[in-house]
Amino acid sequence: MVDGYRPPVRSVASPPAISPLIATFQPMKMTFRWFGEHDDCIPLWQVRQIPGSPGIVGALFDVPVGEVWPVEKIAHLKSIVEAAGLTLEVIESVNVHDDIKLGAPSRDRYIENYRETLRRLGRVGIKVVCYNFMPVFDWLRTDLAHPLPDGSNALFYEAAKVKDLTPATVLDLFSRSSNGFKLPGWEPERLAQLKELFAKYSVVDADKLYANLKYFIDAIMPVCEEFDIRMAIHPDDPPWPMFGLPRIVTNQANIDRLLALNPSTYHGLTFCTGSLGSNGANDLPAMIRRFGGQGRIHFAHCRNLKRFPNGDFTEASHLSTDGSLDMYEIVKAYHDVGFTGYVRPDHGRMIWGETGRPGYGLYDRALGIAYLNGLWEAIDKGVALDRARRRA
Ligand code: DNO
Numbered sequence: 199m200v201d202g203y204r205p206p207v208r209s210v211a212s213p214p215a216i217s218p219l220i221a222t223f224q225p226m227k228m229t230f231r232w233f234g235e236h237d238d239c240i241p242l243w244q245v246r247q248i249p250g251s252p253g254i255v256g257a258l259f260d261v262p263v264g265e266v267w268p269v270e271k272i273a274h275l276k277s278i279v280e281a282a283g284l285t286l287e288v289i290e291s292v293n294v295h296d297d298i299k300l301g302a303p304s305r306d307r308y309i310e311n312y313r314e315t316l317r318r319l320g321r322v323g324i325k326v327v328c329y330n331f332m333p334v335f336d337w338l339r340t341d342l343a344h345p346l347p348d349g350s351n352a353l354f355y356e357a358a359k360v361k362d363l364t365p366a367t368v369l370d371l372f373s374r375s376s377n378g379f380k381l382p383g384w385e386p387e388r389l390a391q392l393k394e395l396f397a398k399y400s401v402v403d404a405d406k407l408y409a410n411l412k413y414f415i416d417a418i419m420p421v422c423e424e425f426d427i428r429m430a431i432h433p434d435d436p437p438w439p440m441f442g443l444p445r446i447v448t449n450q451a452n453i454d455r456l457l458a459l460n461p462s463t464y465h466g467l468t469f470c471t472g473s474l475g476s477n478g479a480n481d482l483p484a485m486i487r488r489f490g491g492q493g494r495i496h497f498a499h500c501r502n503l504k505r506f507p508n509g510d511f512t513e514a515s516h517l518s519t520d521g522s523l524d525m526y527e528i529v530k531a532y533h534d535v536g537f538t539g540y541v542r543p544d545h546g547r548m549i550w551g552e553t554g555r556p557g558y559g560l561y562d563r564a565l566g567i568a569y570l571n572g573l574w575e576a577i578d579k580g581v582a583l584d585r586a587r588r589r590a
Contacts, residue, residue, distance in 0.1 A: 226498070226532065226574060228567055229253040229288055229542040231558060235278060237380065240560045242282035248564045250571060254279045255288045255328075255542055259380065264295035264308045267315045276322050288497060288540050289319060290328035290468075291432070294414065299333055300398050301410040309414060313421045320425025326496045326540055328468045330432040331411050333399050333443040334392070336384060337435035337473070338368065342375045342556035343548065344512055352547040353557050355436060355476070357509030365392050365441055379555040396441075404444040411446070412459040422464040428496040428539075430466055431456065435473035436511075437480070449477065450485050457494055466494040472501030472544050475523045476511050482523065483531035490535035498532060500525065500570055501544030513545050513557070516566035529573040533581065543567050 230245050230252040232238050237259055245252065256279065258271050279286040292315055295308040319327065330336060340363070344354030363371075369392075372384050402410070415429070422429055437448030446452050453467065467489055474480045489495050502514045502521030514521035532541075546562025548554070 226541045229255045229540050231255040239554050246283050248567055253285045253287055255290045256286055257289050263293040266311045269318055272318055287325045289324055292327050292329055294329055298414050309417045313418055316421045316427055320427050326428045326430050328430045328432055328497055332434050334395050350547040350549040352513040354512045404446050407444050407446050415460045415465050419460055419462045428464050428466055430468040430497040432468040433470050433473040436476045437474055449480055463493045466496040468497040469495045470499035472503055478505055483527045486531035490537050496539050498541040499544040516569045530577050533577045
């Protein structure tokens with residue numbers, strides 16, 4: 199917090215008259231990921247000044263995976279977010295214990311803990327919970343501060359380097375280059391038992407992983423329906439097997455398969471363009487139309503990246519022409535299916551000398567929000583204008 203800074207009182211002046219063309223405006227709910235008062239260098243008052251004051255995507259990062267989230271910690275997180283004039287309706291992530299992914303005998307205990315955490319989150323108004331079902335590791339990159347030609351830096355994946363990496367060298371790389379921040383999904387405590395975990399996963403192939411996911415989803419769906427919480431599984435990042443471990447959320451066919459595991463629409467997706475888009479064979483707008491049209495996308499992660507012919511990719515600004523993804527077509531697909539869920543800009547570059555948690559600085563993500571909102575408004579008004587012209 200800047201010394202002496204007092205957040206301004208919200209203006210209560212009546213809004214300007216809305217042009218008839220904005221009347222159809224169906225807002226996506228813009229959000230911003232925030233890592234909490236002790237683990238994020240971006241204060242909430244700065245987030246509030248991003249155009250539109252996005253909602254907060256939060257989590258408790260100090261509760262070990264598998265344990266029930268304490269009521270008072272949830273309440274505290276919600277109260278600090280609301281005291282800053284913001285809302286908390288999305289959690290990313292309630293991580294799933296490896297025993298559930300492995301289908302170990304102890305899974306029922308961890309599933310019951312998960313159900314209890316969901317009840318507690320539902321009682322304070324959480325609407326979407328993001329999670330993933332990647333064995334052992336979450337996302338992977340080979341460089342967390344790769345220099346870009348404009349002098350900024352971004353996360354980078356070098357295919358040739360990955361071949362020589364072992365899980366232990368990745369952990370070492372991440373802890374050396376994360377600017378002192380714990381990286382989400384790479385919590386050292388959870389990964390301390392790497393060897394043991396790998397041995398346990400040696401008997402879990404993709405079919406077993408689907409079966410274990412189904413067991414988990416079937417068990418939590420009644421709680422989600424009762425407490426009105428939509429579960430949003432995050433794709434595997436990058437979307438191919440790593441270190442011999444299976445990955446099952448990588449393309450349209452296997453997302454079809456995973457959604458068919460349970461018919462409830464509370465069982466849905468975090469549609470992450472950056473994760474799925476690192477495989478050029480994934481037609482992202484078509485997938486958004488398909489899964490969004492089924493009411494199965496609950497949370498949209500919008501990020502751009504630039505793919506290279508040798509399999510490398512670098513994360514980019516959100517602007518279409520800076521990367522390989524056409525953000526206009528992506529946002530248009532969301533608009534076409536009448537998406538009213540939550541969206542957030544995803545990883546940004548580090549620009550203007552900012553330092554912080556790799557991928558999660560303020561400036562480039564705020565620019566991402568402005569750009570995504572601009573695309574949405576232009577598409578929305580274009581559609582309204584077309585309709586008005588047809589009626590005339
Ligand atoms: C990385 C994130 C992931 C994501 C989880 C969701 O920056 O995209 O860690 O939050 O996979 O559970």
